[in-house]
Amino acid sequence: MLRFSLSELLQLLKNFCFSFSGKMLEKILILLCLTSAAAGQLCKPDASDGYKVRLSIKTALGDQAYLWDEKEMFLFRSTMAYAMRGQLNQQFDVSNIIVCEETARVSFWFVVTSPLNTSNLVDKKSVEEAVRKHRNRINSAFLLTDETLEFEGIPRTLEAPFTPDTPPWLIVFGVVMGAVVAGIIVFIGFSVVQKKRKKNKKTPEDEDSEEEESRGKTMENGAANEGVYNMSFTDEERFTRI
Amino acid sequence: MRFVLANPGLDNRIPSYKDLERTEEEAGDRPKWDNKAQYILTCVGFCIGIGNVWRFPYLCQSHGGGAFIILYLILLVLEGMPLLLLEFAIGQRLRKGSVGVWRSINPYLTGIGIGSMLVSLLIGLYYNTLIAWIMWYLFNSFQNPLPWSQCPLNDNGTGFVPECQRSSTMDYYFYRVTLNSSTSIAESGGIHWPIVVCLLAAWTVICICYIRGISTSGKAVYVTAILPYIVLTIFLIRGLTLKGALSGIIYLFTPDINELTKPTTWLDAGAQVFYAFSLAWGGLISFSSYNPIHNNCMQDAMILTAITGFTSIFSAVVTYTVIGFRATENYDSCISDNILTLLNAFDLPEDSITTSNYEAAFHHLNSSNPDIVFGLGIKPCDMQKLLSEGVEGTGLAFIVFTEAIMEMPGSPAWSVLFFVMLFCLGISTLFGNIEGVVVPLKDLKMLPKKWPQEAITGVTCFIAFIISLLFAQHSGIYWVTLFDNFAGSVPLLTIGFFEMIAVVYIYGIDRFNEDMKFMIGYKPSIFWQVSWRFTSPLVVLVILVFYLVTQSQEELTYLVWDPKSDQFPSLASVPYPSWINLIIFILAGIPSLTVPAYALCRLVFVYFKKTNN
Numbered sequence: 109m110l111r112f113s114l115s116e117l118l119q120l121l122k123n124f125c126f127s128f129s130g131k132m133l134e135k136i137l138i139l140l141c142l143t144s145a146a147a148g149q150l151c152k153p154d155a156s157d158g159y160k161v162r163l164s165i166k167t168a169l170g171d172q173a174y175l176w177d178e179k180e181m182f183l184f185r186s187t188m189a190y191a192m193r194g195q196l197n198q199q200f201d202v203s204n205i206i207v208c209e210e211t212a213r214v215s216f217w218f219v220v221t222s223p224l225n226t227s228n229l230v231d232k233k234s235v236e237e238a239v240r241k242h243r244n245r246i247n248s249a250f251l252l253t254d255e256t257l258e259f260e261g262i263p264r265t266l267e268a269p270f271t272p273d274t275p276p277w278l279i280v281f282g283v284v285m286g287a288v289v290a291g292i293i294v295f296i297g298f299s300v301v302q303k304k305r306k307k308n309k310k311t312p313e314d315e316d317s318e319e320e321e322s323r324g325k326t327m328e329n330g331a332a333n334e335g336v337y338n339m340s341f342t343d344e345e346r347f348t349r350i
Numbered sequence: 351m352r353f354v355l356a357n358p359g360l361d362n363r364i365p366s367y368k369d370l371e372r373t374e375e376e377a378g379d380r381p382k383w384d385n386k387a388q389y390i391l392t393c394v395g396f397c398i399g400i401g402n403v404w405r406f407p408y409l410c411q412s413h414g415g416g417a418f419i420i421l422y423l424i425l426l427v428l429e430g431m432p433l434l435l436l437e438f439a440i441g442q443r444l445r446k447g448s449v450g451v452w453r454s455i456n457p458y459l460t461g462i463g464i465g466s467m468l469v470s471l472l473i474g475l476y477y478n479t480l481i482a483w484i485m486w487y488l489f490n491s492f493q494n495p496l497p498w499s500q501c502p503l504n505d506n507g508t509g510f511v512p513e514c515q516r517s518s519t520m521d522y523y524f525y526r527v528t529l530n531s532s533t534s535i536a537e538s539g540g541i542h543w544p545i546v547v548c549l550l551a552a553w554t555v556i557c558i559c560y561i562r563g564i565s566t567s568g569k570a571v572y573v574t575a576i577l578p579y580i581v582l583t584i585f586l587i588r589g590l591t592l593k594g595a596l597s598g599i600i601y602l603f604t605p606d607i608n609e610l611t612k613p614t615t616w617l618d619a620g621a622q623v624f625y626a627f628s629l630a631w632g633g634l635i636s637f638s639s640y641n642p643i644h645n646n647c648m649q650d651a652m653i654l655t656a657i658t659g660f661t662s663i664f665s666a667v668v669t670y671t672v673i674g675f676r677a678t679e680n681y682d683s684c685i686s687d688n689i690l691t692l693l694n695a696f697d698l699p700e701d702s703i704t705t706s707n708y709e710a711a712f713h714h715l716n717s718s719n720p721d722i723v724f725g726l727g728i729k730p731c732d733m734q735k736l737l738s739e740g741v742e743g744t745g746l747a748f749i750v751f752t753e754a755i756m757e758m759p760g761s762p763a764w765s766v767l768f769f770v771m772l773f774c775l776g777i778s779t780l781f782g783n784i785e786g787v788v789v790p791l792k793d794l795k796m797l798p799k800k801w802p803q804e805a806i807t808g809v810t811c812f813i814a815f816i817i818s819l820l821f822a823q824h825s826g827i828y829w830v831t832l833f834d835n836f837a838g839s840v841p842l843l844t845i846g847f848f849e850m851i852a853v854v855y856i857y858g859i860d861r862f863n864e865d866m867k868f869m870i871g872y873k874p875s876i877f878w879q880v881s882w883r884f885t886s887p888l889v890v891l892v893i894l895v896f897y898l899v900t901q902s903q904e905e906l907t908y909l910v911w912d913p914k915s916d917q918f919p920s921l922a923s924v925p926y927p928s929w930i931n932l933i934i935f936i937l938a939g940i941p942s943l944t945v946p947a948y949a950l951c952r953l954v955f956v957y958f959k960k961t962n963n
Contacts, residue, residue: 164690166700211697263508269500277489281551284489288554295561296804 150229151208151219157229159239160260162215168256176214180250181207187249188218188238192230195238198223236262354858363454364444367868370643373445380445381564381640388568392637393654395575395778396628398661400480400747403775406626407666407673408742409618411602414609419663421610421619426659429889430623432881433846435651435874436853437629441638442647443865447789448632451639455857461948462848463790466632468941469841470786473631475814476833477783478556479821480744481776482548484769486528487748489548491765498523499756517919520756524748525827525911532824533912535832536927539824546822549815556777557811560784563803564640567781574778579661581771582668588758589671598674601737602666613896620893625838626658630845633782636789646870669746676754677736684731688712691726744827747772784810828908836934840901841941843894848945850887859883906930 151158161184166173174180185205192200200223210216220230239246239262247257254264365373383389410418444451449463490497501514501522509515514522525531532539559570589595609615628634638647682705689703692715703711716723739750755764788810791797797806821829853862859882867873909921916922 162694164700212699213693213697214700215694215697266503266507266509268503268507269497270495272493276493277486280489280492281547285551285554288551288558291558292554292561295558295566299562299802299804 150221150227151206151217153209153217155217155219155229157232157235158217158219159232159235159262160215160217162213162258162260163250163252164256164258165214165250165252168252181210183249185218187246188220191238191242191246192220192235194242195234196230240265353855354860355856357456357856357858360455360857360861370443370445374643382642383564383640384568386645388564388571389637389641390650390653391571391575392564392568392778392781393634393650394657395571395775396633396637396782397626397654397658397779398575398578398775399628399779400477400772400776401625402658402662403665403669403772404743404746406622406662407602407669408746409622410666411670411738413612413615413618414606415601415603416605417607417610418615418619419603419666421615422623422662423659425619425623425889426626426655428881429620429886430627430629430658431651431655432878432886433624433629433850433890434627434634434654435648435878436850436882437634438638438647438651439862439866439869440853440857441635442641442643442645442869445639445643447636447639447793448786449790449793451635452852453793455852458949458952459848459852459856459945460952461945462845462852463632463793464948465841465845465848465941465944466630467787467790467794468944469837469845470631470633470783471814472833472837472937472941474780474783474787475818476821476830476837477776477780478552478814479545479549479818479826479830481773481780482545482552482821483528483744483748484772484776485551486544486548487752488766488769488773491762491769494762496752496756496761496765497527498752499761513913516913518749518753520749520752521911521919523752524744528748529827530824531827531911533910533914534924534927535825535828535908535910535930537825541819541822542824542826543822545826546819549818549822553811553815553818556780556784557807559777560781560788561804561807563788563807564637564785567785571778571781574774574781577774578771581767582665584767585771586664586668586671588764589668589675592671592675592758594674594676594678595671596674597678597733598670598672598737599667601674601734602670614900617893617896617900620889621839621843621897624842624846624890624893626662627654628779628782630842630849631782632786632790636785637782644869644871648866648870648874672751672754673737676750676757677733677739679754679757680736681731681733684729688728688731691728692723695722695726828910831908832930832933833937837937837941840894840897840938843890843897844942845945847887847890847894850882850890854882854887906934 153160163176165176182202185202185207188205189200189202192198192204200220204221204223204226205218206221207216207218220235222228222230239259243254243265247253250257406422410422440451444454446454447463448466449460452459452461452463498520501510501519503509504511511522513526529545530539530542558566560567624630641647685705685708689705689708692698692703692712693700696715696719712723712728751768752765755761755768758764784807788806791810792806797809801809820826823829853859859879862882863873863879906926907923908926910924912918912922912924
């Protein structure tokens with residue numbers, strides 16, 4: 109968008125208007141002077157009811173960045189008018205959004221005039237609320253985000269981090285612990301079963317060996333008194349029992 | 351040197367060669383390895399631990415890169431390998447766990463075994479807490495976006511919680527959400543239940559893996575020892591394709607020869623070699639005792655040394671590709687932020703300052719409007735500083751690496767892979783640890799003999815879980831650091847030194863050489879003789895003395911996470927309270943002093959018995 113100062117505007121008009129009648133020209137000139145003067149007074153940097161806007165189009169869109177020209181500015185003004193309509197329920201128009209101090213950064217100041225009385229500005233609070241309510245729509249009109257379309261002084265409404273109902277770590281923990289506890293039970297059960305099997309195998313053999321031992325002992329004790337006891341027949345009896 | 355102390359009755363206490371050949375043919379009660387691969391994998395898993403990923407790369411980079419690696423490899427061969435072979439051979443020959451071996455050599459030396467057991471217990475307690483933290487991060491990696499990528503909102507909803515805003519999302523997640531750390535070791539602040547839950551998980555996993563001794567843990571190592579290598583390779587490939595990886599690797603390997611002249615470099619290298627091999631824990635002796643009698647332990651020692659050296663360097667490379675990537679990302683965003691600040695302040699069009707002409711533009715603006723530029727408070731972006739940030743210990747794994755993983759596409763998958771790798775590294779070390787605790791308990795007959803292996807493992811794990819609730823407090827991280835610094839340093843060096851003296855001068859180096867000849871078929875070469883008699887004990891003694899001297903000269907301080915301190919978000923350095931000296935004595939003094947204390951007690955006991963008779 110081309111930057112015009114008051115004097116340049118007047119010069120252009122003068123050059124353009126030679127063909128028109130003098131009175132008509134004067135009226136138009138005076139009207140233009142008044143509006144631009146009025147606008148100049150209402151919109152200035154660090155205005156009490158104004159906001160600075162900063163766009164970072166190339167950062168956001170890279171190769172697909174669009175050029176910021178007066179069409180985009182018109183879109184901005186109409187989007188702001190839309191937001192103000194939503195906030196205050198009054199018939200805001202594009203002309204109620206006044207923009208000034210545009211820079212090559214793509215940053216500018218804007219103020220909002222009331223549709224009921226164009227010399228009064230809408231207060232800062234209402235503008236802020238309007239912007240916050242419609243932030244998403246304003247952003248998406250320009251394909252930008254909260255960081256790349258900044259309204260200086262209006263904090264972002266932050267999204268709470270997404271917390272699922274059951275914490276996922278509890279699920280994984282449950283799976284792991286379930287597997288481990290099941291494994292422990294299986295191992296312990298296995299070893300108990302194995303021990304029982306070993307016990308059952310041992311019991312008939314145990315009785316044999318115990319009897320042999322006790323007989324051996326009685327033989328030792330009795331050998332001094334009774335003589336040699338013939339073990340062979342009784343041993344065979346024991347073995348055939350199996 | 352033929353100097354050997356008198357050791358009567360040695361032949362009665364140890365199995366003779368005939369006994370050994372006989373037990374070899376019979377099937378014994380003693381557990382055995384299913385195959386050689388199981389034994390090697392268990393030892394590799396034991397030696398390669400979390401320290402290889404988060405301690406060695408930091409030491410390497412801070413002590414002169416390439417020069418340190420050469421020094422490390424030299425010390426690995428001169429100091430580590432002889433000690434390793436010593437432990438392997440003595441375990442294989444005497445076929446007992448750590449207490450049994452030293453008791454066989456001389457009953458007065460049982461203190462070495464008891465010291466090993468105490469050290470293994472103390473280290474196991476805090477090591478498993480690290481594994482519990484790793485499990486917490488692992489469990490929380492199964493979601494997108496990762497929970498440490500966002501700050502929670504404050505009460506108004508207008509901004510983030512200030513503690514998170516001032517530091518970073520990863521710091522906040524680690525120190526506040528995971529640990530809820532208090533501001534000093536004295537403030538216990540109660541138990542933080544997520545850590546209790548993770549500790550329970552960690553101890554039950556260890557319990558089930560070791561439930562039948564090496565017959566179950568030997569199967570588990572097929573996964574826990576091999577998986578880290580697979581994951582490291584995946585990370586290497588991923589890391590090398592990331593932007594800025596090469597700057598990290600160059601930073602790691604840039605040699606600084608001047609560092610070799612500093613004694614601290616040698617000290618750190620020697621200590622790292624000692625800890626890398628998990629010597630003096632007692633686990634290696636135990637593991638070797640399950641080997642067949644004619645197993646070639648010399649070959650095993652050399653294989654293990656080579657694998658350890660290779661893995662240390664490999665993991666250092668992987669770690670530094672990721673660190674280089676993170677530093678480059680942070681540097682780029684720092685430059686972008688500065689560019690944006692300048693553009694906004696001077697209302698220049700967006701493309702006027704890019705990363706390539708930033709320096710020139712900055713100088714131009716600074717010379718034309720110095721006061722405005724000064725008022726903006728632009729911080730200079732320093733790549734070297736970013737590369738050297740927080741690259742050691744828990745800071746590396748839980749803050750630097752998690753930040754880097756957040757920047758990679760598909761971050762939950764990478765996070766899961768990374769923490770699974772750390773988990774496997776930790777748990778395979780813990781197998782050796784628990785072996786070094788359970789087997790001495792059995793040898794010392796402190797548990798009833800009738801109890802099956804399952805019950806012994808279960809009871810040990812349960813009691814250890816109860817004790818490790820100490821680390822579930824809000825001050826838990828400071829206790830972990832305390833244990834790491836004191837239980838895992840001086841006692842190991844002391845016990846290692848005593849081990850060497852015991853084998854070389856009390857058991858007798860000649861007898862030891864004969865045993866080696868019997869087991870592997872030839873006598874060890876002159877290199878081993880010199881190392882066992884002079885080099886290794888000397889190196890360990892020097893490191894121990896230097897360490898004690900430097901520790902006693904420094905004031906004992908530790909780092910705390912204190913949002914109210916001036917250095918926040920950096921950790922503040924705070925002196926320890928006075929009662930910590932008692933704790934340090936318990937951690938470091940008692941295991942080191944068990945060797946002379948036990949010998950003394952036994953001397954007194956025997957003397958009284960003699961006088962009574």
